[in-house]
Amino acid sequence: MANDAASENPAAGLLLARIARRDEAALKSFYDQFEGRVYRYAYSRLNDSFAAADVLNEVMLEVWKHAAKFAGRSKVSTWILGIARHKVIDHMRRERRHAAEAYDFETADEDAPAAADAIAGLQDADRLERCMQRLSDAHREAVHLAFFEQMSYAEIGGITGCPEGTVKTRIYHARQALKHCLGRRD
Amino acid sequence: MPSRREIEELLPAYVNGSLTEPDRDVVERALADDPALQDELRFLEMLQDGLKARAAGPTPGGLGWHRLRRRIAGTSAAPPEGRHWWRQAAAVAAAVIILAQGGLLWQAYDEDAGYEMLAGESEAQLQVRFVPDASARQIAALLISEDLEIVSGPGAAGVYRLRTATSATPAEIDALVDRLAEHDAIVAFVARE
Numbered sequence: 001m002a003n004d005a006a007s008e009n010p011a012a013g014l015l016l017a018r019i020a021r022r023d024e025a026a027l028k029s030f031y032d033q034f035e036g037r038v039y040r041y042a043y044s045r046l047n048d049s050f051a052a053a054d055v056l057n058e059v060m061l062e063v064w065k066h067a068a069k070f071a072g073r074s075k076v077s078t079w080i081l082g083i084a085r086h087k088v089i090d091h092m093r094r095e096r097r098h099a100a101e102a103y104d105f106e107t108a109d110e111d112a113p114a115a116a117d118a119i120a121g122l123q124d125a126d127r128l129e130r131c132m133q134r135l136s137d138a139h140r141e142a143v144h145l146a147f148f149e150q151m152s153y154a155e156i157g158g159i160t161g162c163p164e165g166t167v168k169t170r171i172y173h174a175r176q177a178l179k180h181c182l183g184r185r186d
Numbered sequence: 187m188p189s190r191r192e193i194e195e196l197l198p199a200y201v202n203g204s205l206t207e208p209d210r211d212v213v214e215r216a217l218a219d220d221p222a223l224q225d226e227l228r229f230l231e232m233l234q235d236g237l238k239a240r241a242a243g244p245t246p247g248g249l250g251w252h253r254l255r256r257r258i259a260g261t262s263a264a265p266p267e268g269r270h271w272w273r274q275a276a277a278v279a280a281a282v283i284i285l286a287q288g289g290l291l292w293q294a295y296d297e298d299a300g301y302e303m304l305a306g307e308s309e310a311q312l313q314v315r316f317v318p319d320a321s322a323r324q325i326a327a328l329l330i331s332e333d334l335e336i337v338s339g340p341g342a343a344g345v346y347r348l349r350t351a352t353s354a355t356p357a358e359i360d361a362l363v364d365r366l367a368e369h370d371a372i373v374a375f376v377a378r379e
Contacts, residue, residue: 024258031251039250040241053246053253053327060254114222115229122232129240147234148241152204168195175198178233 012076019067031060037077037149038084044144045088045137051095055087062087074158081149082159085141092137112176113183121182131181139174146171188212194226201230249331252365256333310337310347311359314366315375324372332362347379 012033018026035056042055062083070079121127132140145156153164160167193216199205200213217223246253312334316325329336329348339346354362359378366376
C-alpha cells in the first residue's frame with residue numbers, strides 16, 4: 001500500500017538484485033511479499049481466479065527473467081503492477097474478452113444519488129460486487145488501484161499510462177456510477 | 187478557491203492517504219462546513235473498506251509458488267499455461283464433480299481397509315485419497331499446480347492413482363509426496379506407488 005511504500009523499495013529492490021543473480025530464495029521472499037497484490041489486481045480485472053493465478057505466474061516468471069531491468073526509478077509495486085497490467089491485457093486479447101454491459105457514465109453523472117443514499121448499498125457485499133462488475137475495465141482498474149492499493153493519482157497514471165487528470169476523472173465517474181448503482185432501489 | 191468538482195476529485199486521494207499536505211488542508215477546509223461533502227467522504231471511506239473486504243479472499247499462496255518454481259526450474263517441458271490452463275482446471279473439476287455425482291467419489295470406506303491396487307496401470311506414480319470435505323475446485327487447483335494427472339480412481343477406498351504430467355525422478359516424486367502431504371486440508375493420504 002502507499003502507506004508502507006516508503007519502506008518498500010530498499011528491501012524489495014535488494015530482493016530484485018538478488019533475483020537478477022538467480023537467487024531462488026530471494027524470489028520466494030519477493031513472491032511472498034507481492035503475490036497477494038498481483039493476484040488481487042489481476043482478479044479485480046478478470047474476475048476469474050484461474051486466470052488471475054495464470055497472470056500471477058506469468059508476472060513472477062517475468063520478474064525471475066528480467067529482475068535486472070528494474071532501475072529503481074519507480075516503486076517496486078508500481079513496476080510489478082505495470083507488468084501485471086500488460087499480462088492482463090495479453091490475457092484479455094488471447095481470450096478475446098469483450099467488456100460486459102458497462103455504465104453509461106454521462107447518465108450516471110446526472111442521476112447519481114446523494115452519497116448518503118448510496119451508503120446503505122455498501123453494506124451489501126454482493127451488491128458492491130455487482131456494481132463493480134458493471135464498471136468498464138478502465139474504471140474498475142482505477143478504483144482498485146486507488147482504494148485497494150491506495151496509490152496516488154500519479155502512481156496510477158504511471159501504471160496505466162494515463163495523465164493524472166484522466167485518472168482523476170475516471171475515479172470521479174466511477175464513483176458517480178457506483179453511487180448510482182448502489183443507491184438504486186430494486 | 188477550488189471548485190466543488192475539484193474538491194470532490196481530491197477526496198479519493200484524501201481517503202487513501204496519498205494527498206499532499208497543501209491539498210489536504212484545502213480538502214479539510216472544504217469539509218469543515220459542508221455536510222454533503224462529509225457524506226461523500228463517508229461514502230468513499232466505506233467504499234474503500236468494502237473493496238478491501240472484497241479482495242480479502244484466498245490467493246494461490248504456496249500452490250502458486252510451487253507452480254512457479256517448477257517453471258523456473260525448467261523441469262516441466264510443457265506446463266499448461268495461459269488460456270489452456272483454466273480449461274484444464276475446469277475439466278479436472280468437472281471430472282471430479284461428475285464422479286461425485288455418480289456416487290463414485292467419497293464412497294464409504296473403512297479407514298483400516300487400505301486402498302485398492304489396480305492392475306495394469308504402471309504409469310501411476312502416486313496414490314492419493316482426498317479429504318472428504320475438499321472441494322472439486324481445491325482438488326483441481328492442487329493437481330494443476332503440481333502438474334498431476336489422474337490415471338485412475340477412485341478405487342473402493344476412495345484412492346486415486348496419479349502421475350506427473352512430465353517425467354520426474356524418484357527424488358522429485360518423494361519431494362512431491364512431501365508437498366502433497368502438507369496440504370492436509372485437501373489430501374488425507376498420499377504415498378508413492
